[in-house]
Amino acid sequence: xxxxxxxxxxxxxxxxxxxxxxxxxxxxxxxxxxxxxxxxxxxxxxxxxxxxxxxxxxxxxxxxxxxxxxxxxxxxxxxxxxxxxxxxxxxxxxxxxxxxxxxxxxxxxxxxxxxxxxxxxxxxxxxxxxxxxxxxxxxxxxxxxxxxxxxxxxxxxxxxxxxxxxxxxxxxxxx
Amino acid sequence: xxxxxxxxxxxxxxxxxxxxxxxxxxxxxxxxxxxxxxxxxxxxxxxxxxxxxxxxxxxxxxxxxxxxxxxxxx
Numbered sequence: 001x002x003x004x005x006x007x008x009x010x011x012x013x014x015x016x017x018x019x020x021x022x023x024x025x026x027x028x029x030x031x032x033x034x035x036x037x038x039x040x041x042x043x044x045x046x047x048x049x050x051x052x053x054x055x056x057x058x059x060x061x062x063x064x065x066x067x068x069x070x071x072x073x074x075x076x077x078x079x080x081x082x083x084x085x086x087x088x089x090x091x092x093x094x095x096x097x098x099x100x101x102x103x104x105x106x107x108x109x110x111x112x113x114x115x116x117x118x119x120x121x122x123x124x125x126x127x128x129x130x131x132x133x134x135x136x137x138x139x140x141x142x143x144x145x146x147x148x149x150x151x152x153x154x155x156x157x158x159x160x161x162x163x164x165x166x167x168x169x170x171x172x173x174x175x
Numbered sequence: 176x177x178x179x180x181x182x183x184x185x186x187x188x189x190x191x192x193x194x195x196x197x198x199x200x201x202x203x204x205x206x207x208x209x210x211x212x213x214x215x216x217x218x219x220x221x222x223x224x225x226x227x228x229x230x231x232x233x234x235x236x237x238x239x240x241x242x243x244x245x246x247x248x249x
Contacts, residue, residue, distance in 0.1 A: 012213075016206065019205075019206055019209060020204075020206065023201065023204075023205050023206075024201050027199075027201045027205075028199060028201075031196060031199045032195075032196050032199070035193070035196070037199065037202070040199075041201075041202075041203075041205060041208075044201075044205055045205055045208050045209050045212055046212075048205075048209055049209070049212050049213070052213065107191075107192075108191060108192040109192075111188055111189060111191070111192035111193070112192050112193060115189065115192070115193065126189075130182065130185065130186045130189050130190075131186075131189055131190060131193055131194075131195050132195050132196070133195065154182065155181075155182075158181060158182055158185045161185060161189075162181075162185065165188075
């Protein structure tokens, strides 16, 4: 019996094999959304827990990687929804904040503050599309929406971000 | 300003503040944590236990006089 069939049948060893094969990839996907390594580790475990509970619904002929990414995205989105108003800089971002020393620290902080205040669904697609530069198709598949809707969400996220930055006094170009 | 230019400008601004994560390393194997979470799963109550409880509740509701007899036998 194939690994995915054994997993779908509830075989724990098959699940362990799949976990070890995919944990890095799932973690890599999540950490780029939540931008905190500790939270990403917890969410990786949460993702696989959801995968294990939903094993009955998985078709062994299906794409496990895409299915896992979709569940990971939902777990990360749930996290963003509960921590929406948190504007403190996560540990991974603290070092990333030094990306461009030419930009004033105050401006960087304003951008971060505005970004972390975005509604979760916009923040998710904006992070993946604008910062991580993932293709729209891949984001669409992971979120479970069309690529056109991803574009709409990116556009709306940018519009909200621009308004927030303007209200914070940051100099941003045309509206 | 077109949408493309709009996105490009914001993308540039965002990247000055939040740099992309190039190769985030997973620092440890998460399987032990996974096993711990699996072992914490609440035990599932079999469907026939729920059915038995439902039948018992229905009987007690329909025949309240059976309650003393039940208590006597417990």
